[in-house]
Amino acid sequence: METELDFAAIQAIIASNSGKIESLIDSYLTKKEQLISLLQDIQTEFNYIPQDILIRISQKLDIPLSQVFSVATFFKSFSLKPRGRHVITVCLGTACHVRGGQRLVDKMARSYNLKPGETSQDERFTLETANCLGCCALGPVVVVDGKYESQVNPEKLDKILKKYE
Amino acid sequence: MVEQVKKLLDKRLKSALELEELRRTITNAKDTSRITISVCGGTGCRAMGSEDVVDAFSEEIEKKELAARVEFKETGCHGFCERGPVVVIGPKKVFYQRVKPEDVPEIINETVIKGNIIKRLLYIDPATNREITYESDVPFYKKQTRLILGANGEIDPTDIEQYIAAGGYSALAKVLSGISPEQVVSEITKSGLRGRGGGGFPTGRKWQSCRIARNDIKYVLCNADEGDPGAYQDRSILEGNPHSVLEGMIIGAYAIGSRQGYIYVRNEYPLAVEHARTAIDQALDYGLLGENILGSGFDFRVAINKGGGAFVCGESSALISSLEGKVGEPRAKYVHMSEKGLWDRPSLLNNVKTWANVPLIINKGADWYAKIGTKGSKGTMVFSLVGKINNTGLVEVPMGITLREMIYGIGGGIPGGKKFKAVQTGGPSGGCLPEQLLDTPVDFDELTRLGSMMGSGGMIVMDEDNCMVDVARYFIEFLKGESCGKCTPCREGLSKLSEILDRITHGEGRPEDLDTMTDLAEVLDGALCALGRTAANPVLSTLRYFKDEYMAHIIDKKCPAGVCRELIEYSIDPANCTGCGVCLRACSTKAITGEKKKPHVINRDMCIKCGACFDGCKFNAVVKQ
Numbered sequence: 199m200e201t202e203l204d205f206a207a208i209q210a211i212i213a214s215n216s217g218k219i220e221s222l223i224d225s226y227l228t229k230k231e232q233l234i235s236l237l238q239d240i241q242t243e244f245n246y247i248p249q250d251i252l253i254r255i256s257q258k259l260d261i262p263l264s265q266v267f268s269v270a271t272f273f274k275s276f277s278l279k280p281r282g283r284h285v286i287t288v289c290l291g292t293a294c295h296v297r298g299g300q301r302l303v304d305k306m307a308r309s310y311n312l313k314p315g316e317t318s319q320d321e322r323f324t325l326e327t328a329n330c331l332g333c334c335a336l337g338p339v340v341v342v343d344g345k346y347e348s349q350v351n352p353e354k355l356d357k358i359l360k361k362y363e
Numbered sequence: 364m365v366e367q368v369k370k371l372l373d374k375r376l377k378s379a380l381e382l383e384e385l386r387r388t389i390t391n392a393k394d395t396s397r398i399t400i401s402v403c404g405g406t407g408c409r410a411m412g413s414e415d416v417v418d419a420f421s422e423e424i425e426k427k428e429l430a431a432r433v434e435f436k437e438t439g440c441h442g443f444c445e446r447g448p449v450v451v452i453g454p455k456k457v458f459y460q461r462v463k464p465e466d467v468p469e470i471i472n473e474t475v476i477k478g479n480i481i482k483r484l485l486y487i488d489p490a491t492n493r494e495i496t497y498e499s500d501v502p503f504y505k506k507q508t509r510l511i512l513g514a515n516g517e518i519d520p521t522d523i524e525q526y527i528a529a530g531g532y533s534a535l536a537k538v539l540s541g542i543s544p545e546q547v548v549s550e551i552t553k554s555g556l557r558g559r560g561g562g563g564f565p566t567g568r569k570w571q572s573c574r575i576a577r578n579d580i581k582y583v584l585c586n587a588d589e590g591d592p593g594a595y596q597d598r599s600i601l602e603g604n605p606h607s608v609l610e611g612m613i614i615g616a617y618a619i620g621s622r623q624g625y626i627y628v629r630n631e632y633p634l635a636v637e638h639a640r641t642a643i644d645q646a647l648d649y650g651l652l653g654e655n656i657l658g659s660g661f662d663f664r665v666a667i668n669k670g671g672g673a674f675v676c677g678e679s680s681a682l683i684s685s686l687e688g689k690v691g692e693p694r695a696k697y698v699h700m701s702e703k704g705l706w707d708r709p710s711l712l713n714n715v716k717t718w719a720n721v722p723l724i725i726n727k728g729a730d731w732y733a734k735i736g737t738k739g740s741k742g743t744m745v746f747s748l749v750g751k752i753n754n755t756g757l758v759e760v761p762m763g764i765t766l767r768e769m770i771y772g773i774g775g776g777i778p779g780g781k782k783f784k785a786v787q788t789g790g791p792s793g794g795c796l797p798e799q800l801l802d803t804p805v806d807f808d809e810l811t812r813l814g815s816m817m818g819s820g821g822m823i824v825m826d827e828d829n830c831m832v833d834v835a836r837y838f839i840e841f842l843k844g845e846s847c848g849k850c851t852p853c854r855e856g857l858s859k860l861s862e863i864l865d866r867i868t869h870g871e872g873r874p875e876d877l878d879t880m881t882d883l884a885e886v887l888d889g890a891l892c893a894l895g896r897t898a899a900n901p902v903l904s905t906l907r908y909f910k911d912e913y914m915a916h917i918i919d920k921k922c923p924a925g926v927c928r929e930l931i932e933y934s935i936d937p938a939n940c941t942g943c944g945v946c947l948r949a950c951s952t953k954a955i956t957g958e959k960k961k962p963h964v965i966n967r968d969m970c971i972k973c974g975a976c977f978d979g980c981k982f983n984a985v986v987k988q
Contacts (some may be wrong), residue, residue, distance in 0.1 A: 273671025291592030
């Protein structure tokens with residue numbers, strides 16, 4: 199289910215963090231080429247990349263907004279939408295695929311009404327998929343908030359997710 | 364006073380001699396009578412809970428006041444991820460697997476203090492049903508040649524002194540003490556080393572063209588953007604032995620005359636980033652990186668750049684775009700990286716594994732290295748043996764070993780008594796090889812000849828329950844999503860291929876589809892980069908070796924492996940059904956009905972074919988057709 203964007207709330211968060219944002223962008227003034235790294239830092243801070251910050255980056259680092267936007271949308275790890283309290287990443291690499299990784303995505307749609315890229319309405323979960331999480335020997339792999347879970351099946355997924363409120 | 368403290372704290376080694384002295388000091392200080400405990404801290408074992416095991420050991424060692432008697436370390440990936448968390452007790456290397464925190468006090472009491480073996484934690488060889496006590500006797504390790512991975516299980520990757528004690532940076536010292544850059548390049552050329560990232564381009568030739576390129580500024584790059592699904596060896600090497608990669612890069616920089624290097628690593632690999640960063644900092648402290656390395660007058664620095672999760676960025680020119688802070692779009696290949704790479708300067712890009720091979724070649728000599736492997740492919744290759752196989756994990760073998768030896772000798776065959784169907788190598792650009800080709804020796808040229816490729820070393824085993832049409836669809840879908848969209852053949856070709864394969868797996872395939880797909884493969888050949896040019900391989904190789912499966916989907920509208928949802932039906936065999944009700948409770952659409960202890964039935968109109976009943980049934984009563 200899509201999350202409605204509460205723009206007023208977002209603006210307020212950005213406003214209250216403006217000092218932090220400014221100094222983060224400033225630290226990249228002499229290394230404009232590390233735009234991807236800056237976006238990663240922003241995402242670590244906010245859990246996603248607010249669009250207003252993209253504009254701020256473009257102004258401060260003097261990079262065309264089109265370029266900032268294209269980089270932010272080209273790479274899969276960036277999210278321009280707010281994400282839930284917990285990010286679930288289901289690996290769909292080959293090794294996980296042959297062991298039934300797709301069934302975990304189906305399970306998320308069935309039991310949690312969540313498709314890849316979506317955030318639940320209560321903002322509890324965001325579901326993402328990855329092409330390979332590099333833990334192929336233990337597939338199917340699911341990562342919740344950075345914690346790797348191995349040999350997951352639909353039933354086990356339920357049990358894992360219960361731990362995250 | 365301040366100056367004196369500074370001097371004491373200054374760890375910078377000012378010559379190769381000082382490095383040797385330090386190595387001697389570390390080795391001499393090491394109490395060889397101490398028992399070593401190494402816990403695997405690779406991502407696989409961490410996923411199985413190794414961090415708790417590490418904590419339990421630290422606690423127990425403190426409690427029993429054993430710190431002086433044992434050397435405890437968390438090491439990099441041991442490779443046998445299937446049996447994680449793995450604990451190895453030295454000096455004899457007793458091999459414990461699937462260790463839990465609650466096993467730790469017993470390990471300390473019995474094995475570390477009394478020297479007894481805990482049978483319960485030993486690995487049982489499924490072939491002989493025998494317990495195996497020592498690591499070197501485990502068939503998974505016994506048949507490997509672990510030149511690159513060997514140190515992973517021995518050293519703490521966050522401690523440079525352990526790498527130095529194991530002979531680390533001696534190749535660098537050797538090079539800086541009187542081997543000319545030309546000689547280094549010629550040694551690499553002579554070794555026959557080929558790029559381990561996928562293409563297999565002769566490494567020495569790449570170095571040579573970069574060396575002769577005229578420019579004051581040149582770059583050395585490490586490709587750690589391991590995007591091939593099903594491959595994770597670069598991650599394990601960077602996590603488990605980052606200094607070996609760094610040492611290779613420094614030697615490469617010396618050979619071509621570069622002063623700046625970059626490691627481009629996937630953002631999905633946080634532990635690899637952390638360990639590489641620590642390694643760089645430590646190498647700087649010890650004067651092995653930075654200005655005037657080992658007093659030789661040679662300067663070199665390395666920075667880390669994290670990727671943003673795009674498969675195409677493993678391609679050299681896309682990787683460079685990304686390093687420059689731009690979208691990772693490849694460019695035409697008539698501009699060579701060795702002349703115009705990063706910031707239009709000559710750039711030397713090698714894969715993690717290739718760099719890790721360099722110190723080995725310098726130390727042991729090109730002639731020694733060239734003796735390993737086959738005529739056209741020298742040395743060892745690290746494979747990730749995964750999928751439907753008993754012993755999943757990372758294996759390092761000499762080039763030329765047969766697929767059968769890998770899958771059955773090292774991998775222990777297919778689990779659950781299932782039948783082998785195919786092995787997929789080379790990632791999305793590779794192909795699927797059938798049983799009749801299992802005696803093929805694995806090297807760059809053989810795999811290409813058979814319509815697959817070496818790629819990054821992923822080796823995904825599939826059994827009778829995997830549908831080859833679905834696998835082709837999976838890869839094309841993957842590549843369609845990862846195509847950067849810049850050139851038409853790739854963008855449109857993949858989109859069309861995906862449409863056709865989707866149709867076939869939905870039971871709407873047409874006989875002429877097979878020819879159309881072959882034609883589209885030719886179109887893809889005109890793509891700008893290797894992603895597009897090799898993208899048809901999964902389709903072409905499955906068409907070549909598994910055409911009957913395509914025909915079953917198209918003509919009979921059946922999926923023989925029972926994977927393609929539109930082509931299968933679930934039913935309950937009343938003869939086997941005990942009416943236990945497990946399937947009924949598992950069914951999320953309430954399509955299953957039946958009274959307790961009486962055979963149940965599936966209402967096909969309500970069934971969404973999720974397979975939950977099939978998985979849950981203990982009596983083989985749910986039938987998939």
